[in-house]
Amino acid sequence: MSKSNHKEHGNIHMDQLQQKKADLMYRQEEPIRREQCVLFVDDEISVLEGLRLALHQAKFHKLFAASAAEGLEILSSTHVDIVVADEQMPTMTGSEFLYNVHRLYPGIIRLVLSGQASKERVIEAINSGQIQRFLTKPVDSETLLDVLNQYLSQIRLHQTKRALLVRSETLGRWEWDILDGTFTWNAGFERIMHFAPKCPNRDIHQFFGTVFPEDRQVLEDSIHNCKNTGQFQEFSHRISLPDGSERWITQVLDVFRDQDRTWKMIGIMRDDTDHKEKETLLAERMFILEQTMEKTVEALARMTEIRDPYTAGHQARVARLSREIGKILGLAPERLLGLEIAAKLHDIGKISIPSQILTKPGRLSEPELAMIRQHPLTGFQIIHDIPFCSPVSDIVLQHHERIDGSGYPNGLKKNEIMLEARIIAVADVFEAMSSFRPYRTGLGRDVALGELISYKGKTFDPEVVEAFEELLSMNPEIVQDNVI
Ligand SMILES: [Fe+2]
Known part of the structure; x- marks a missing residue:
């Protein structure tokens, strides 16, 4: 140019x-x-x-x-x-x-x-x-x-x-002519199975022989279903390779039919080992995280109860009752978990109250009562940065609110109070009344329940109290150990 x-x-x-x-x-x-x-x-x-x-x-x-x-x-x-x-x-x-x-x-x-x-x-x-x-x-x-x-x-x-x-060559493919027993495969199959290329004298049974004994039933059931229904089947199983290593295989089976006779089965397979290993690793990490969270929550709850030995086990029992009430009210699993955690930690704010006030046998003075009334807010401040699956710190903050606005710290009413907090309020009062305290003996299950019923619709959510009554009628043993 x-x-x-x-x-x-x-x-x-x-x-x-x-x-x-x-x-x-x-x-x-x-x-x-x-x-x-x-x-x-x-x-x-x-x-x-x-x-x-x-x-x-x-x-x-x-x-x-x-x-x-x-x-x-x-x-x-x-x-x-x-x-x-x-x-x-x-x-x-x-x-x-x-x-x-x-x-x-x-x-x-x-x-x-x-x-x-x-x-x-x-x-x-x-x-x-x-x-x-x-x-x-x-x-x-x-x-x-x-x-x-x-x-x-x-x-x-x-x-x-x-x-x-x-x-498609990255996938393994095999074909089995059921009538004459011919077994053929592609290069992807050879790679997955570590078969030598064009290796002669392989048959379907040698292939099936590589499947883990524990997984053979899955394979046999899938073949049986595929042949009988003509519907493709997808399943996973493990195989042992010639070098002794094991791999996870996902297979899709399909059949070609000639009128009523099944004559050819085709399998498309992929090596899912890396995916399975990642899944297992992820599951293990999730388990460790869940365990860490559970044990941390229990440790925090124990710290509170060390200050106030008379309430030892109180939060755990409130958590158990709250969870059961939540189930009756149809809470989703994630909300139930949040409810249980909040119940286990609801009094964590008491850690800031001197133990002589918490265990004082007589009446509390006004300044002492003011200090006690501070514990929901203190509890909220202690845990509100923890990324729980639900707003646990808000539930803790509201567990002494009452539906008529007579509660504390914010005097919330009715639906301004979270359902989880309304549930814990009922379980907490029942558990506290029926158990021993420094200033009184345990009042027992019937007195505690009667008190709840008398305040149903006044300070306590009537639906929650009714759910609790239902729980006690269905499962009276749930509170047997609580009453001292
Ligand atoms: Fe409390």
Whole structure:
């Protein structure tokens, strides 16, 4: 290409440079998602401009070169699907150029656009493999677009098929002809099973022999169901490899039926060992985290009870009652867990109250009562940064609120109080009344329940009290140990 041509078509050249960069990026992406590209080579600038205008709405990317040399330069760094070349070019004819393209990049579709094409020349060019098609100038844009789109569709289909083939080879596939016992498999199966390629004398029973004895029943049941119902089956099992290692395999089985006779079974399998190992590791970590949380909650609860030995076990018993009431009221598992944790920690704020006040046998003074009334807020402040599965700290804050607004610390009413806090309020009062305290003996189950019922709808949520009554009638033993 001459310098003057470069100048005249600086915009074309800049487009090319930018596209080279873009196309190199495309190369690293999934092949079938790459934008398709057509390169036009013609020494007549007006022809290139005409093509650019005529094809500006075409969905493929267009590159333009004003000489065969420039065309080869573009091809050296850019992925192109089709090259359309003018036959009459000064330094190299279109056929010669496309011969080089064929030699260097045999996968590219090559078209010649020529004003003069003898029948013999066309036959010779096509037969020698230089080009796929001759187009005679002038060609209208509709015809050219039609031809290009046909080739691009074929290329895309071919790329899609090739990508699917590559992907399917990562899966193992086996086929078992049930009538004559023939067992065949693909390369993916060999990789998964560590079979030597084309290893003869393998049969279905040798394959099944690699399955862990504990998992054979799953395999047998799946084959039986697949054969009898004609429905595909998906299942997982372990296998032992020749080197003694074990792998997790997920299989899908299907059968082909000839009228009523089952004659061929096909298995598609994938090695899920890495996935299973990650799952196991995750489950182990989750178990450790749950254990850590449970033990931490218990440790926090014990700290509270060390200050006030008369209430030892109180929070655990309130937690048990609260959970059962929550179940009757239909709380979801996650809310039940939050309720149980909140109940186990509901008095944690008492850690800030001197033990002589907590264990004082006589009446408390007003300042002492004020200090006691501070414990829900202190409890909230201690735990509100812990990321529990539900708002445990808010429940702790509200466990002394009463539905008539007579509670503390905020005098909330009715539904302003969280259901979990209303449940703990009932369980807490019942448990405290029925158990021994420094200032009184345990009042017993019936007195405590009678007290709750007398305040049902006044200070306690009536639905919660009724759920508690239901719990006691269904499971009276649940409070037997509580009454001292
Ligand atoms: Fe409390």
